[in-house]
Amino acid sequence: MLAGAAGAGLVSRLVEPSVAAELEAKKKQVLIVLLNGGLSQFESFDPKPKTDTGGPFRAIPTSVPGTHFSELLPYTAQQAHRLAVVRSVFAEEVPGSHAAARDYVETGRSPVLGSYPLLGPVYSKLLAGKTDLPGNIHITPSRGGPRADAAFLGPQHASIALTNGDAPRNVDRPAMFSADADEARYHLRDLADLRFSQRRRTAYSEAYHSSYDRAMQLIRRKDLFDVAQEPAKDQDRYGTHDFGRHCLLARRLLSEGVTCVKITHSNYDSHMENFNFHLEQLGEFDRPFSTLLSDLDERGMLANTLVVLLTEFGRTPKIMPDLGRDHYQKSWSVVLGGCGIQPGGVLGKTNANGTEIAERPVHVGDMWHTYLQAVGLDSRGTHDDRNKIPLAAPERAPVKELLS
């Protein structure tokens, strides 16, 4: 049992081989890109040129006739046919600014309601495929403490952080253990567990054993995190700056079968110099993101990979002194693509100068339902293991127009 569990995925252990194959074939994956700090909708997906709020940038045509993005996104504009843009996302204001607003967007629940799991852990739990790879990897730009993002789902589903795209912590063996010596100590450990498990309940020891198994697999597969092993040509296409490397790393991880990969791109919090800020940040974002999107499509992965482009809130229509824009939760844009999403459209509308939603307001809680539905999960369901908590806010609903 212990040895047999090593290589086999969870799916294949629990169901018939033929069914398992089918499930594996349909395995859904998710790419989340978080534009941290609050992307300006005006400088991206909902431009308002030549208005009092629109700022200096032009709107440019996209690959979808009639749809325009800001000129800061020339490459992403050519991907518009693969994307669905929602221009009328809103949330109630929450105390605590960025972190709380991010929680609102990533949990679909107002943070005043307490801790709920973020998207990654939920996908990790509900879409878990192969157990030998982490279900939820977060590529973060800078060093931060471990982010416990799984709430009541527990540490098993918390994200594995790749700080600045580096391999996870503790993936290197201690100096004293060579590969062979390592094998020997795991073998001894397994023997101890085998003896302990006789005539005892095995659920905990199996879970514990499997965590070492996965650790061992990961130690062997450290190359998974080594973006330098991607072809030089691709490294050029994505660019050598951090976000480019991180997007290429995301492609590598998704191609290897990791269920949910999240990339955080910082920082869009432009209380001053909004326009220069966005020129610089989106200049970094635009090409790698669009390259990743088209690569996923060309590799046939986009049909099974949901792409979610998030930010915690939009920015004010009013341009402040020092050319900044402040936080705005009355309306902003969210972009989706890939698995389960009706591409090529724009949903919702803001008024002429972007101060109000004019058509089809979509609450962040509705979006959260949609993120689950898009990958075939019933967002009306409940978490199974504790307190029957609804997966998504029960008073909210999936956005049907976005779903294919």
Next chain:
Amino acid sequence: MNFGTDLAPALPYPRLRSPAMPPASLRRCVALLLSALAAWNGAAQKSSALDGPLHVAIDRQIAAALPKFKLKQTAERADDAEFLRRVTLDLTGVIPTADEVRAFTADKSPDKRTSLIDRLLASDEYARHLAVVFDVMLMERRPDEHVTSSEWRDYLAASFRQNKPLDALIREILLSDGLDPATRPAAKFVLDRDAVHDTLVRDIGRLFLGVDLQCAQCHDHPTVTDYRHLHYYGLHVFLAGTKLYRLPSGDKQMGLQEEVVREATFASVFDPDVQNKTGPRLMDAPAMDVPTFKVGEEYVEKPSSKTRAVPKFSLRKALAESLPRSETREFSRNMANRLWAHLMGRGLVQPLDMHHSANPPSHPELLALLADEFAAMKFDVRRFFREIALSDAYQRSSLAPPGVSPDAMPEESYALANFKGLGPEPLFASLIRATGNELTLERQLDEATKAATDDAARTKARAAERDKRVKEFTDLFGSSAGTPEGEFQASLPQALFLANAESIAVWLAPQHDNLTARLQKRSQPEQIAEEAYLSILSRSPTPEEVAAVQKHLSGKVGDVLAIEQLVWSLIASSEFRLNH
């Protein structure tokens, strides 16, 4: 007023009817009522209804329920080593030393288990461990805000050292406004939640009443019909006036103040046009009558930007007086269930914060009995733990009887000992003890704090240094902030840490007279096996295990790598990771 004792569960707090009365006399009147109530409480406190010890009654109930689980037998009594490890971990948060295992297993006295339980309960380690257990239970790993963890844990440890009744402890926690330095640590519960009302309502509901009203904040609970929007807001009113107050001391220290709020208005998000109202209430009890004052005369100290608001009648005080006591059935039931779960590995109601009719206890009569008896012993935690620990149910082996599949013995039957994962703090302390590094750690702390100028500074610095090392464990093995420690889970980062981290490797390397160093000096594999197993797994190895060690060490006696592999394999084993 009707304070009939049998009505107590329906009337869990005083109904104070005091229409327009001069404030001074009213204050006196309230004080009188509360003291009368306290006296009545004493009288109403039922003494035990049992004719024998509680632990015997526990076993009677567990045995009576066996047919319900289709069981004819239970596991055998745990052997001495298994029992010693379990009870030492549960009551003091660390595994026993190898010497303690040797002494206990060699002890021939018939009442040695009872003596051990009493000795552990009387130890300082018990008080300090319970401080950790209650810190984790009540603060759920929230980062420090206004009161430091060390002040709070010192306060909790002092409380458990003097065996403060649990109702009194919770009363202090709800009551403290953070002004008096002596009781300020108790205010951490409210202060470190920034006195945010919704957070307080949820956590007081879950932790003190055993009801998770989170999903009843915006509407009646969608799947638990017992949990209603009204319950949420009834509890909310008690806290709605409580706010942070910056103390004038000038160091930005916060205390609590209270404005006068007497009712809540709420509407379901599904039915936003229907406005509902409630006064302060605890679950299904009727709303509490509170004294009314003329407008402008509600305060001892009116709210202003300069002063701390102090109402003539404090609803938070009313909550502190009415919630933690035997008449609030939800309270005694919840606390009895939580303490039971601490020792027995699972609550009679599980999850611990989901007491409701569609989630009945595994043993309804036993839970009722435990709640009654815990109240009858005046919420004496030591006495309560002692009774549970004396029960056969607690002292059973985790090894299923020969021929019976452990999977046929459900956890909620308590016919087989349940596993508990070691929490981060016990895991750290046990790892240090198992690898024989307690002295090494002391030396490290000495070294890191040698710059300290006086004893007080040194004590503080040493605690901080130790905390720094424990923090690696709490970050990885603890629950995330604001969520309860759930069932045992094993994550990939945990395994990578235990397998590869420098901070684990350092304890495995031979130094001073730690375990690896001692084993390295021994020449007989049998002795090495004996010492390693006693130190790490708190038992002697079986002949089969001795043989495995012999095989592993053949030709490698004295080889540090082989010793480290052996030590690590036992540290990383399920048997070490679990309290079994």
